[in-house]
Amino acid sequence: MSDKILSSIFEFLKDYKDPENNNSFNRKNSNIQVVEKNGNVNVILSVTKQHLDKYEKLTSIFKEGLSKLDGVLSVNVALTSENQTSTSEKNESRFQIDATDIIAIASGKGGVGKSTFAVNLAVAMSQLGKKVGILDADIYGPSVPRMMGISGRPEASQNKKLIPLESYGIKCMSIGFLVSVDTPTIWRGPMVMKALEQMFNGVEWGQLDYLIIDLPPGTGDAQLTLAQSSKLSGSIIVSTPQDVALNDARKGINMFKRVDVPVIGLVENMSYFICDNCDEKHYIFSHEGAKKEAEKFQIPFLGSLPIDKELRIQSDEGRPACIDKPEGDIAKKYLEIAKSIF
Ligand SMILES: Nc1ncnc2c1ncn2[C@@H]1O[C@H](COP(=O)(O)OP(=O)(O)OP(=O)(O)O)[C@@H](O)[C@H]1O
Ligand SMILES: [Mg+2]
Numbered sequence: 487m488s489d490k491i492l493s494s495i496f497e498f499l500k501d502y503k504d505p506e507n508n509n510s511f512n513r514k515n516s517n518i519q520v521v522e523k524n525g526n527v528n529v530i531l532s533v534t535k536q537h538l539d540k541y542e543k544l545t546s547i548f549k550e551g552l553s554k555l556d557g558v559l560s561v562n563v564a565l566t567s568e569n570q571t572s573t574s575e576k577n578e579s580r581f582q583i584d585a586t587d588i589i590a591i592a593s594g595k596g597g598v599g600k601s602t603f604a605v606n607l608a609v610a611m612s613q614l615g616k617k618v619g620i621l622d623a624d625i626y627g628p629s630v631p632r633m634m635g636i637s638g639r640p641e642a643s644q645n646k647k648l649i650p651l652e653s654y655g656i657k658c659m660s661i662g663f664l665v666s667v668d669t670p671t672i673w674r675g676p677m678v679m680k681a682l683e684q685m686f687n688g689v690e691w692g693q694l695d696y697l698i699i700d701l702p703p704g705t706g707d708a709q710l711t712l713a714q715s716s717k718l719s720g721s722i723i724v725s726t727p728q729d730v731a732l733n734d735a736r737k738g739i740n741m742f743k744r745v746d747v748p749v750i751g752l753v754e755n756m757s758y759f760i761c762d763n764c765d766e767k768h769y770i771f772s773h774e775g776a777k778k779e780a781e782k783f784q785i786p787f788l789g790s791l792p793i794d795k796e797l798r799i800q801s802d803e804g805r806p807a808c809i810d811k812p813e814g815d816i817a818k819k820y821l822e823i824a825k826s827i828f
Pocket of ligand 2: 600601602624629700701702
């Protein structure tokens with residue numbers, strides 16, 4: 487398959503939105519598949535019955551538009567409703583948010599820096615002009631209130647939905663706004679799912695460009711259900727470079743693959759330490775472990791972030807690095823990663 491032709495095909499397709507979920511038809515959208523061989527293009531669209539007329543209109547637009555591209559000899563667009571009866575499709579409609587892209591930040595292992603990454607990625611995206619929300623899906627250990635420097639109780643809107651709290655221009659929702667952070671959340675599975683569902687459907691998110699979901703660590707039921715139920719555009723896996731973390735990251739990658747959620751990429755956190763005295767990079771855990779892992783899995787490597795004392799303090803004090811020191815090297819790294827995702 488020619489990468490050049492495929493890129494120009496998606497360049498054309500990305501300007502059109504899926505009538506079902508309003509997501510753009512880009513490479514991350516699992517409702518569209520494009521196969522190109524020797525200039526012959528096959529486009530397969532997963533469709534739903536209620537929007538059939540819109541899909542039929544798109545079929546002729548795609549046929550006409552794609553036929554004009556350089557190197558394209560023939561175009562076939564097929565509509566399939568295969569997914570509709572599957573359980574994953576049933577789950578998909580459970581959680582609904584009007585966001586162009588929903589991205590989950592995940593890791594296999596706990597404490598590798600997911601929440602720090604989620605918060606700074608959201609801020610970086612917002613600084614790049616996007617409308618962003620963060621959903622803290624860590625019911626047992628919510629970190630977003632502290633890291634975004636907000637507390638308080640969300641108020642209810644006229645139609646009895648919760649109004650997210652805003653910090654640094656980002657809409658935030660977390661169980662931490664509803665229960666005291668010092669109270670252990672002793673909830674069983676169904677209650678956790680109910681709470682998560684409330685954070686999607688019971689919140690006035692409004693229209694967003696990106697919703698960032700900060701997932702709890704691991705690959706358990708909550709992560710799996712969220713991955714299946716929330717129409718994720720993709721996931722980003724955060725890992726530290728050492729083997730124990732990468733083993734768990736691998737489980738995360740496989741979980742998303744199993745439920746057909748594209749892995750946007752792998753980020754290596756706490757990659758190295760720059761010593762105050764010698765200004766040299768010290769690779770404490772191992773060198774480029776996550777980068778090699780990304781290559782092995784053929785997923786993009788999005789970048790590496792150092793261990794940085796200031797970053798830890800900024801997180802604890804509710805001033806994300808991208809806000810506190812927007813000119814700093816770390817903020818620039820988050821901006822670069824955000825840009826690579828658009
Ligand atoms: N690059 C970094 N340099 C220094 N400290 C960091 C870095 N990334 C994260 N931390 C700190 O490490 C701790 C854990 O980070 P964080 O809460 O983001 O991890 P997590 O993966 O979300 O954890 P959990 O699995 O518990 O949700 C925090 O105190 C955070 O400030
Ligand atoms: Mg966390």
